[in-house]
Amino acid sequence: MPDTLPTNSPIVAAYRAATPGSAARAAEAAALFPSGITHDSRYIEPYGLYIARAQGPRKWDVDGRCYVDYFGGHGALLLGHCHPEVMAAVHAQLDRGTHYGASHELEIAWAALVMRLIPSAERVRFTSSGTEATLMAVRLARAFTGKPKIVRFNHHFHGWHDHMTSGHASHFDGTPTTGVLDAVAGNVLLCDQNDEAGLARLLDRHRDIAAAIIEPTGANGGRLPIDPAFLHALRRLTAEHGVLLIFDEVVNGFRVSPGGAQAEYGIRPDLTTLAKILAGGLPGGAVAGRKDILDLLDFAATRDSGKEKINHPGTFNANPLSAAAGIATLKIVAETDACARANAYGAALRRRLNEAFEEEGLKWAAYGTFSSIEIFTNPEGIDITPTRFDPLALPAKHLKGARNADTVHKLRLAMMLHGVDFNGHPGGVISCTHGEAELEDTVAALRRAARMLKAEGEA
Numbered sequence: 001m002p003d004t005l006p007t008n009s010p011i012v013a014a015y016r017a018a019t020p021g022s023a024a025r026a027a028e029a030a031a032l033f034p035s036g037i038t039h040d041s042r043y044i045e046p047y048g049l050y051i052a053r054a055q056g057p058r059k060w061d062v063d064g065r066c067y068v069d070y071f072g073g074h075g076a077l078l079l080g081h082c083h084p085e086v087m088a089a090v091h092a093q094l095d096r097g098t099h100y101g102a103s104h105e106l107e108i109a110w111a112a113l114v115m116r117l118i119p120s121a122e123r124v125r126f127t128s129s130g131t132e133a134t135l136m137a138v139r140l141a142r143a144f145t146g147k148p149k150i151v152r153f154n155h156h157f158h159g160w161h162d163h164m165t166s167g168h169a170s171h172f173d174g175t176p177t178t179g180v181l182d183a184v185a186g187n188v189l190l191c192d193q194n195d196e197a198g199l200a201r202l203l204d205r206h207r208d209i210a211a212a213i214i215e216p217t218g219a220n221g222g223r224l225p226i227d228p229a230f231l232h233a234l235r236r237l238t239a240e241h242g243v244l245l246i247f248d249e250v251v252n253g254f255r256v257s258p259g260g261a262q263a264e265y266g267i268r269p270d271l272t273t274l275a276k277i278l279a280g281g282l283p284g285g286a287v288a289g290r291k292d293i294l295d296l297l298d299f300a301a302t303r304d305s306g307k308e309k310i311n312h313p314g315t316f317n318a319n320p321l322s323a324a325a326g327i328a329t330l331k332i333v334a335e336t337d338a339c340a341r342a343n344a345y346g347a348a349l350r351r352r353l354n355e356a357f358e359e360e361g362l363k364w365a366a367y368g369t370f371s372s373i374e375i376f377t378n379p380e381g382i383d384i385t386p387t388r389f390d391p392l393a394l395p396a397k398h399l400k401g402a403r404n405a406d407t408v409h410k411l412r413l414a415m416m417l418h419g420v421d422f423n424g425h426p427g428g429v430i431s432c433t434h435g436e437a438e439l440e441d442t443v444a445a446l447r448r449a450a451r452m453l454k455a456e457g458e459a
């Protein structure tokens with residue numbers, strides 16, 4: 001995001017003219033929330049869209065404009081907005097009660113589906129979010145091993161709790177971000193993904209590491225893609241050093257394949273964190289994994305072993321509404337080709353966009369894995385051929401470069417003007433309801449947006 005909004009940009013002016021309803025809501029919200037927003041990724045100047053309804057792969061703003069949606073409920077909506085079976089399950093559950101303060105049958109069916117789909121899940125504990133899931137995973141790892149340190153990978157995101165802040169968007173030197181204790185950040189060791197030798201050195205040097213946690217398709221859901229060979233090396237090296245491996249499958253669990261990245265790559269982590277698709281578009285998360293580790297949450301097992309139990313309350317753990325949506329969603333994931341269809345759309349969209357970039361004479365590229373789409377806007381101006389672009393060959397600074405923040409910002413606004421809502425990478429996630437019409441609309445929008453940017457000297 002640029003520091004200052006370009007005031008003379010025709011793209012910004014056209015965006016303002018097209019979205020007066022969002023402007024009015026944003027003005028009200030400015031007096032209510034910091035920056036007028038409720039999630040950092042909704043920050044965009046001059047203001048973000050206010051959405052009134054959504055269906056399948058599309059959503060409509062308060063001005064009645066339609067968008068192909070690539071936010072997908074921050075990745076939760078593999079089945080698209082308002083999938084009829086998920087909606088019916090939630091509506092039915094609403095009439096039976098939203099919270100019993102007691103165990104219920106839905107949580108059993110929900111966990112059974114998780115254990116059926118996720119290969120390494122021997123036990124499951126539900127949480128209310130992905131952030132809570134990764135918090136519990138690192139606590140379990142530290143308690144199980146009796147060791148304090150956690151290995152994390154630069155740029156990887158695992159939620160916003162204190163153990164996960166340095167090295168995500170800033171503080172790559174490991175110093176604490178504001179408000180976080182030195183002792184917490186000091187027990188996090190940062191490492192570059194795809195650097196097997198660096199990881200091996202780190203594991204050799206520190207004998208007090210409890211676990212390594214990773215987004216297994218790469219940082220930010222694959223914006224910085226991972227070499228699958230590195231994942232295998234990570235599993236081997238962690239096992240050799242007695243370090244637990246946590247796969248953070250909050251985004252890619254039930255997305256890249258019904259069994260997530262671990263099924264796709266044939267790697268068995270010790271712990272897995274889940275959220276998003278898990279709860280079918282409602283709030284929810286989970287830690288799943290080895291029984292002997294999750295036994296630290298078990299009253300009888302800890303009594304028998306003499307270990308201290310980890311306490312874990314949580315008002316909305318396994319909430320019946322989330323369970324109902326989760327069961328309906330995971331059944332469809334298990335029994336249909338939903339993941340494969342979203343992945344096929346991803347491959348087609350990336351190919352068609354790269355062909356369009358070549359035709360438009362743009363040194364940009366579409367990349368991504370499975371059902372993700374990322375647009376490389378080439379901040380360093382390197383010579384590339386879009387249809388042969390290999391993001392693994394580039395350093396992170398090229399893929400995440402902030403040097404062309406103005407271009408990325410205007411591209412997003414121009415895409416919205418042409419009916420496509422990309423995230424700030426820019427890019428997004430795909431649902432199994434995205435089809436040929438959305439593909440055509442997205443490619444056409446990108447061509448038109450690129451021409452608007454060219455006219456402003458940005459592409």
Ligand SMILES: Cc1ncc(COP(=O)(O)O)c(C=O)c1O
Pocket residue numbers: 074129130131132134157158159160215221248249250251275276285
């Ligand atoms: C890989 C990953 N882990 C954890 C989280 C945190 O999940 P939540 O937003 O549900 O707290 C996210 C959220 O986007 C994520 O992408």
